[in-house]
Amino acid sequence: MSRDEMPDTLQTLDAGGTTYHYYSLPKAADALGRIDRLPKTLKILLENQLRFASDPSVAREDLQALVDWQQGGRSDREIGYRPARVLMQDFTGVPAVVDLASMRAAVQKLGEDPSRINPLSPVDLVIDHSVMVDKFGNPTAFKDNVAIEMERNRERYEFLRWGQQAFDNFSVVPPGTGICHQVNLEYLGRAVWSKEEDGKTFAYPDTLVGTDSHTTMINGLGVLGWGVGGIEAEAAMLGQPVSMLIPEVVGFKLTGKLREGITATDLVLTVTQMLRNHGVVGKFVEFYGDGLADLPLADRATIGNMAPEYGATCGFFPVDEETLEYMRLTGRDAVQIELVEAYCKAQGLWREPGDEPIFSDALHLDLGDVEASLAGPKRPQDRVALKDMKATFEKLMEGENGGKPLPSEEKGRLFSEGGQTAVGVHESYEHHDSQNVELDGEQFMLNPGAVVIAAITSCTNTSNPSVMMAAGLLARNARAKGLRTKPWVKPSLAPGSKVVTEYFQAAGVQEDLDALGFNLVGYGCTTCIGNSGPLPPPIEKAIEDGDLTVASVLSGNRNFEGRIHPLVKTNWLASPPLVVAYALAGNVRLDLSSEPLGEDPDGNPVYLQDIWPSQADIASAVEKVKTEMFRKEYAEVFEGDETWKALQVPQSQVYEWSPSSTYIQHPPFFEGMGREPEPIEDVENAHILALLGDSVTTDHISPAGAIKPDSPAGRYLQERGIKPVDFNSYGSRRGNHEVMMRGTFANVRIRNEMLEGVIGGETRHVPSGEQMAIYDAAMRYQEKGTPLVVVAGKEYGTGSSRDWAAKGTRLLGVRAVLAESYERIHRSNLIGMGVVPLQFPEGEDRKSLGLTGDETISIEGLASLTPGGRVTVTIKSEKGEKRIEALCRIDTANELEYYRHGGILHYVLRRMIGAV
Structure with a gap:
């Protein structure tokens, strides 16, 4: 079909006294075929194609493919998707701005105008990942942590302030304000976007990509958005379409209502387990069914948030009356709300009772079947019913203990340790790992299963007034019963926005949380991203001396190995009220459904059901959440405090790099870059840097968490006069490639099968046979x-959209990854950095081929690649030679073009100066 056959769909509607132009989906249906049962997510993609139909990258076949998708619920058509805006957080945002600054320098070197490098779409960067829980359990914790954060990160923050004044369409939300996803949900998201163009006001769906995988939280507001790598987001903000295959869409039908005492967290852990078991990697999930009528928007956002945990690209909830009600609550303008309703109804994007779209597959959940749950010890999809937690941990410890069961405990026996009432671990307990500890004048025994971190944290739950109020009310009830947090627990409260503090104070529960040690420590991600801060030295020493398997309980979305704290082997995701409950219990080796948390001053046992707040009490407390709170806290969201305003920044178009900076360095990605790409060469006689197993996450690959003094990154910093106490985290130093490449594959829990019995970022340098850090071997x-x-198993690259997992891989000299399967974002990021992702042919893997890591690998056919094509991989060892035909996971023509140019940013830069 010719481009002249594009349907004419431009229409107008009136809302709030304004006439809006829009590209009508019903008019498109007149030309392309019925779309009334097309999933609403695909309707949004169809509108996107209609709006950009004049661009050469859009063909009528793209439109027709979206409509014809209904015939089988699948399509192999590639489209270019252009989101309305981009969202960033500081850990991923800093390297993105570093890349933009580096691109400006490269453009200047090529003799072009550097100001041509600018975001073309609105970009909001929210500083939320840098605050750490250094101080806790006291009234000044928040103030102290913010002061430490500003001091640690001054170089980074000065750089971001430079970016804010140097680039157009770029806004920064300063530190101490909130988590990017909660700010997005409560303030930035509009559900329907609008802009002026050629004297007309156009309306279209609010869509975005974000440099954090939990961008999907905004799906709860009817906004289509998902996480991408920083490099892909940079391309999107520079006007490049996000290349994607029309996805499968899995419908998830919700019916019924949640039972008394069941939280949104319990629901999302159940949904995560169901969808991960079903298999939704690379797919859209769209929620529907009449159960949505009784599902608050905050609960929807909780479910949407954890799409990366169930593996989906997004977890979308259509716009309905509940969406409008939430927008009213959070202080959105009445005119905007009127536009959302009018536009969504005109476009068929409004959820109607009884909607039954066509889906690729569908699941069903009766909300009444959901039970109290946690997830762990190291994967968010591994849901454990609350009543099964004790048995689950016991079984886990049997494995850790060489199959030997732990000593039995006298069920429910209470005892007193150092004046502290405790339960479930008593005088007769004589496990050889247990350690005597003295802390702040109290003596106690630290045992396996001890909860050493209890954190109310993360965008997942701190955006939800219902579960947050439940935590506050449970704290009030516990306090009234005379219960206290166990002395070995590090409690913390890190809401996602200042609005939480407002409604906690209005409901009178902040005082109760403070009394249990859950003082405000910051507005940011904190523990959920590994910024849990240090444990008290006596606790850390006891864990190390006894090689204790202890626990964290957090209201987060990630609990991968080594993420929360290097010494904490088991990490459990739970609702905020359960976080408080486990802080009181002090150990996960308890069945909180039947065993007491502790005892009151009269010696009577206190059970969880005794202090769990009723639904009526929670609802009454939630009524304290008022629109004025949102309007007050977001009135000056981009302003920052006096320290932020006082930061000195140069007023220059091209950044002035400081050679002495250990936070911001000029990356080498564009060194020697010409106007034309170099020809692609095959890989000859490559060595294996790491031989990895299944479910290797981006947390395993990308530098994250604390920097160890004896690591390559630690040595680098010490050589530049940085003391270990001032290392900060890997995340805070993402703007320095020298630190980041040294921390790639350096996770303390990664297992390289080239070394038997070794855990951590080590490998064998094959020519010499020496064991050394992966970075040292790569050099x-x-x-x-x-x-x-790099050779790996299934689900390589699971987890957050960490662009440094790909950037570091590239800088270490890795040309290709050969794995059994990939998670979507990391596969895309590898291509974006010029690393080719290859997939073992069906029936073959590292084990069937008997790989040890001593082999050399050659790859033929890279110069003649086609999307989804195959290449010949030759594996040589002392035993001989084997050949396999590996699938090249460069899936689309756009991805192939990025790879041909050496990476997506090289391609974009050449396009912007007219070389492509």
Whole structure:
């Protein structure tokens, strides 16, 4: 079909006294076929194609493919998707701005105008990932942590302030304000976007991509958005379409209502388990069914937030009356709310009772079947019913203990340790790992299963007034019963926005949380992203001396190995009220459904059901949440405090790099770059840098958490005069490639199968046979000009959209990854950095091929690649030679073009100066 056959769909509607132009989906249906049962997510993609139909990258076949999708619920058509805006957080945002600054420098070097490098779409960067829980359990914790954060991150924050004044369409929400996803949900998101163009006001769906995988939280507001790598987000903000195959859409039908005492967290852990078991990687999930009528928007956002945990690209909830009600509550303008209703109804994007779209597959959940749950010990999809927690931990410890059961405990026996009432661990307990500890004048025994971190944290739950109020009310009830947090627990409260503090104070529960040690520590991600801060030295020493398997309980969305704290082996996701409950119990080796948390001053046992707030009490407390709170806290959201305003920044178009900075360095990605790309060469005789198993996450690959003094990154910093106490975290130093490449594959829990019995970022340098840090081996290989590959199992790259997992891989000299399967974002990021992702043919893997890591690998056919094509991989060892035909996971023509140019940013830069 010719481009002249594009349907004419431009229409107008009136809302709030304004006439809006829009591209009508019903008019498109007149030309393309019925779309009334097309999933609403695909209707949004169809509108996107209609709006950009004049661009050469859009063909009528793209439109027709979206409509024809209904015939089988699948399509192999590639489309270019252009989101309305981009959202960033500081950990991923800093390297993105570093790349933009580096692109300006490269453009200037090529003799072009550097100001041509600018975001073309609105970009909001929210500083939320930097605050750490250094101080806790006291009234000044928040003030102290913010002061420490500003001091640690001054160089980074000065750089971001430079970016704010240097680039157009770029806004920064300063530190101490909130978590990007909660700010997005409560303030930035509009559900329907609008802008002026050629004297007309156009309306279209609010869509976005974000440099954090939990961007999907905004799906609860009827906004289509998902996480991408920083490099892909940069391309989107620079006008490049996000290349994607029309996805499968899995419908998830919700009916019924949640039972008394069941929280949104319990629901999302159940949904996560169901969808992960079903298999939704790379797919859209769209929620529907009449159960949505009774599901508050905050609960929807909680479910949407955890789409990365169930593996989906997004977890979308259509716009309905509940959406409008939430927008009213959060202080959105009445004119905007009128536009949302009028536009969504005109476009068929409004949820109607009884809607039954066509889906690729569908699941069903009766909300009445959901039970109290946690998830762990190291994957968010591993749901454990509350009543099964004790048995689950016991079984886990049997494995840790060589199959030997832990000593039995006298069920429900209470005892007193150092004046502290405790339960479930008593005088007769004589496990050899248990350690005597003295802390702040109290003596106690630290045992396996001890809860050493209890954190109300994360965008997932702190955006939800219902579960947050439940935590506050449970604290009030516990306090009234005379219960206290156990002395070995590090409690913390880190809401996602200042509005939470407003409604906690209005409901009178902040005082109760403070009394249990859950003082405000900051407005940011904190523990959920590994910024849990240090444990008290006596606790850390006891864990190390006894090699204790202890626990954290957090209201977060991630609990991967080594993420929360390097010494905490088991991490459990739970609702905020359960976080408080486990802080009181002090150990996960309790069945909180039947065993007491502790005892009151009269010696009577106190059970969880005794202090769990009723639904009526929670609802009454939630009524304290008022629109004025949102309007007050978001009135000056971009302003920042006096310290932020006082930061000095240069007024220059091209950034002035400081050679002495250990936070911001000029990356080498564009070194030697010409106007034309170099020809692609095959890989010859590459060595294996790491041989990895299944479910290797981006947390395993990308530098994250604390920097160890004896690590390559630690040595680098100390050589530049930085003391270990001032290392800060890997995340805070993402603007310095020298630190980040040294921390790639350095996770303390990664297991390289080239080394038997070794855990951590080590490998074997094959020519010498020496064991060394992966970075050190990579540098030895680079000195000899030896290419490298990484070999892995299933689900390689699971987890957050960490662009440094791909950037670090590239800088270590890795040309290709050969795995059994990939998670979507990391596969895309590897291509974006010029690393080719290859997939084992069906029936083959590292084990069937008997790989040890001593082999050399050659890859033929890279110069003649086609999307989804195959390449010949030759594996040589002392035993001989094997050949396999690996699937190249460069899935689309756009991805192939990025790879041909050496990466997506190289391609974009060349396009912006007219070289492509």
